[in-house]
Amino acid sequence: MLSADIISPGFIVVIVVLVVILLILGSCIKIVPQASSMVVERLGGYLATWSVGVHFKIPFIDRVAKRVNLKEQVVDFAPQPVITKDNVTMRIDTVVYFQITDAKLYAYGVENPIMAIENLTATTLRNIIGDLDLDQTLTSRETINTKIRSSLDVATDPWGIKVNRVELKNIIPPAAIQDAMEKQMKAERERREAILRAEGEKKSTILVAEGKKESAILDAEAEKQAAILRAEAKKEAMIREAEGQATAILKVQQANADGIRFIKDAGADDAVIQLKSLEAFAKAADGKATKIIIPSEIQGLAGMVKSLTEVGRES
Numbered sequence: 001m002l003s004a005d006i007i008s009p010g011f012i013v014v015i016v017v018l019v020v021i022l023l024i025l026g027s028c029i030k031i032v033p034q035a036s037s038m039v040v041e042r043l044g045g046y047l048a049t050w051s052v053g054v055h056f057k058i059p060f061i062d063r064v065a066k067r068v069n070l071k072e073q074v075v076d077f078a079p080q081p082v083i084t085k086d087n088v089t090m091r092i093d094t095v096v097y098f099q100i101t102d103a104k105l106y107a108y109g110v111e112n113p114i115m116a117i118e119n120l121t122a123t124t125l126r127n128i129i130g131d132l133d134l135d136q137t138l139t140s141r142e143t144i145n146t147k148i149r150s151s152l153d154v155a156t157d158p159w160g161i162k163v164n165r166v167e168l169k170n171i172i173p174p175a176a177i178q179d180a181m182e183k184q185m186k187a188e189r190e191r192r193e194a195i196l197r198a199e200g201e202k203k204s205t206i207l208v209a210e211g212k213k214e215s216a217i218l219d220a221e222a223e224k225q226a227a228i229l230r231a232e233a234k235k236e237a238m239i240r241e242a243e244g245q246a247t248a249i250l251k252v253q254q255a256n257a258d259g260i261r262f263i264k265d266a267g268a269d270d271a272v273i274q275l276k277s278l279e280a281f282a283k284a285a286d287g288k289a290t291k292i293i294i295p296s297e298i299q300g301l302a303g304m305v306k307s308l309t310e311v312g313r314e315s
Contacts, residue, residue, distance in 0.1 A: 024059050025059075027059070028056055028057050028058070028059050029054065029055075029056060030050065030054070030055045030056070030057060030064065031053070031054050031055075032050050032051060032052050032053055032054075032055065033052065034052055035069070035070045035071045036052070036067065036068065036069060036070060037049055037050060037051055037052075037067075037068045037070060037103040038050040038055075038064045038066070038067055038068070038103075039064070039065045039066040039067075039068065039103050039104060039107040040055075040057060040062055040063070040064055040065065041062070041063055041065040042058070042061055042062050043061060046065075046104065046108070047062060049103045049104055065107060066103070066106075066107040068100055068103040068106055068107065069100065070099070070100055070101075070103075071099070072097060072098070072099045072164060073097070073098055073099065073100075074095060074096070074097050075095070075096050075098070075114060075117065075118070076093070076094075076095050076169065077093060077094050077095070077096065077118050077121060077122070078093060079091040079092060079093040079170065079172060080092055080093065080094075080121075080122045080125060080126070082125055082126050082129040082130070083126070083129070083130060084129055084130070084132060084133055084134050084137055085130060085131060085132055085133045085136075086133040086134055088133075088134045088173065088174070088177060089174060090129075090134075090137070090171060090172055090173045090174065090177075091170075091171075091172040092125060092129070092168055092170065092171050092172070093168075093169045093170050094121055094125065094148070094166060094167065094168055094169060095166070095167045095169050096117060096121060096152070096163060096165075096166050097163070097164045097165040097166070097167075098117065098152075098156070098161050098162065098163045098164060099161070099162050099164060100160055100161055100162075101160055101161070101162045102160030103160065104160065105158065105159055105160030106159060106160035106161060107160075109158055109159035109160055110159050113156075113159055113161060116156075116159070117152065117156060117161070117163075120151075120152060120155050120156070121148065121152060121166070124147075124148050124151045124152065125144075125148060128144055128147050128148065129144070132144075134173070134177070137171065138171060138173075141168050141171075144168060145165075145166050145167055145168060148166045149163055149164075149165060149166040152166065
């Protein structure tokens, strides 16, 4: 332990002085973080704007007048009463996105920048809405946003502030206007529903008619194909019948020819052969032919046979 004579009042004073000096030196060292800046004054006048990094100031002479946040900031202002061109009073609240671009101008440009922006936004909004009627106000949000942002950006430029974006958060018309709008929307929905129902019925009728038309076309096509098939079947039957008859005739002729050849081989005379040929022609005709061409040799024999037949009848 230290003795009482060592801890003297002079020693305590020295310790206090050293602590004070260290605190003063520590206060003279300033570290500026990212996205921030400091406005420094010397003897009450603007000295410099410190950006990111370590900085030193002179004690009791230099001081940090303002710490500035360089990030984009958002301010939501309370609803402001405005009057449209057709004398409808409504309330509109806005959201402003801004960023400080010049710390010196921001520190010395205006006393209360946020209040200044709010009042400027309200007056600009009233001027713009005063030139629009109710329907235009409700349907022209993007146009209103653009006009307000342009006006604010020009007005706040001397304050070192850049307005990046302005949005109309809510447009609150009077209760009577809201009721009328709801009734109008309900009537519009009912009208659209009736139109859609009528269009659906129309399309259904058209589809039914087209279906009947297609069915009739298919039935006619099927009947046509059936008629063609019946005609082809009849034609095929006639061809087969004719071929059968021709085959039968050929077989009869072949049989007669074979018979005549057999008689001739047996030694029969020419008269018998001619008679057999005549009989073959008669069978070939079969009572269906209207005209038969008979060779001249057989014609003579046929005449002789007829004369003999008549003589036999007279006797």
